[in-house]
Amino acid sequence: AAGTASPALADLPLRPELVGEEPYGAPQLDVPVCLNVNENPYPPSPAVVAEIATAVAHAAGSMNRYPDRDALGLRGDLARYLGHGLGAEQVWAANGSNEVMTHVLQAFGGPGRTVLSFAPTYSMYPEYARNTHTAWVTAPRTADFRIDAAAAVAAIAEHAPDVVLVTSPNNPTGTAVDLATVRAICDAAPGVVVVDEAYVEFARSGTPSALELLPAYPRLAVSRTMSKAFAFAGGRLGYLAAAPAFVDALRVVRLPYHLSGVTQAVARVALAHAPEMLAAVDQLRVARDEVAGWLAGQGLAVAESDANFVLFGRFADRHAVWQALLDRGVLIRETGPAGWLRVSAGSPAEMDAFTTALAEVLATPA
Ligand code: PMP
Known part of the structure; x- marks a missing residue:
């Protein structure tokens, strides 16, 4: 009868x-070799799996109660992991850095406000902007996907963005941003600056983290995730380090x-098992460099990559x-600019499967 049929999406009073709009996401296909979402290919060890199971059982015993709303124990652990003298009050955590970034735009973006980033970059950012009614503007990267400091400063002068989002290493290009450029951006930005370091653990040695700039820039935040190097994508935990007042804004x-x-x-x-969780990072760096060399x-x-x-x-x-x-x-x-494809660094068997398959494809006349 009228009124009971399930409506089509087009019949609903959607914003x-x-x-x-389509829901964001790479196809989740049941395929032998998945090198599409930059996961760490190695699952936790049986010992860590057992400890996780024990911790879940313990949490289940008090599931009639709400959890610690401020997650202070976890934020303290994250602060200790990051080092740099950080404390729990300088760390924020949420369900993946996707949620962290949404909190940033809810707090510092919004109607009439603007977020600036450097394209090509992570394709979720414009969606966080849309969802928070924040205007999304980009400045181009150089032909080799770097951020030119002078061009960045000019774009900041042009747009006066409330939020500047710098991804280092960048997704999908793998490009790291040097700290002199981050400093120039922080000096020029009228609002807050977020450096998204989701992949920073994979950076080649000597690539510094923007964490060391935090004491100098109270409006700077550095975002991280346990999804990539930490081999914990299914755990959904992203975090950010910033001044306590910045974190207080996200708590609101x-x-x-x-x-x-x-x-x-x-x-x-x-x-608590950080060294073990991160144990494959060196191996994945090697896999990345080997596949980059093979592709070349x-x-x-091949874009020069500091990511996985x-x-x-x-x-x-x-x-x-x-x-x-x-x-x-x-x-x-x-993903990425027209004509490019992105492959994640996987296990040796996965990389063999990829190179074997691509060699076949390249040998096949189009
Ligand atoms: N930032 C960047 C640059 C990413 O590539 C990703 C994941 N693809 C994220 C943030 C979000 O990761 P998560 O929500 O799993 O922490």
Whole structure:
């Protein structure tokens, strides 16, 4: 009867800016070799799995109660992990750095406000901006995907952004940003600056973190995640370091009890085993450098990467290449500027599968 049929999405009074939008996400396909979302390919050891299970059982015993709303134990552990003399009050945590960044834009963006970033960059940022009614503007990176400090300062002067988002190493290009450029951006920015260091643990040696700039810039924040190097993507834990007042601003906009008792407990177990959780990072750096070298050896363009993935191209029909790899059981990511594809660093067997499949595809006349 009228009124009981399930409505089509187009019949619902959706916010106009959401009409026609698709939920974000890479295809989640059941494929033997998944090199598409920059995960760490190595699961936790049986010993860590057992400790996680014990921690979950313990959390279950008090699940009638709300968890610690401020997650102070976890934030203290994260502060100790980061070092640099940070304390719990200088660290924020949420369900992935995606949520951390949403908190930043809820607190410092919003209607009539602007966030500036440097394209090409992480394709979720414009969606956080849309969801928080923040205007999204970009300045271009150089041809080799670096941020030119003078161009960045000029873009800041032009847009007077409330938030500047600097991704280092950048996704999907892998490009790290030097601290002199971050400093120039901080000196020029009228609002807050966030350096998204989701992949920083994979950076080549000598690449410094923006954490060391925090004492000099009270409006700077450095965002991190346990999803990549830490091999904890399923645990959903992202975090940020900043001045206590910056963190207080994020506390205003978070949902109460946003981090479940289970999340807090399991993240603390993982942090207690940080060296083990991070043990594959060196190996993944090697895998990245090897696959970058192999790709260059095929005559392809390869972006220099400080992350656990490599952007390569350029293909007249990148979708055809992506599909041909998928047909061979290898899932990579169709993302970035036209003609480029991105492959994550995986296990030796996964990298062999990828190079074998791509060699076949490259040898096949289009
Ligand atoms: N920042 C960057 C640059 C990313 O590439 C990603 C994940 N693809 C994230 C943040 C979000 O990661 P998570 O929410 O899992 O912490």
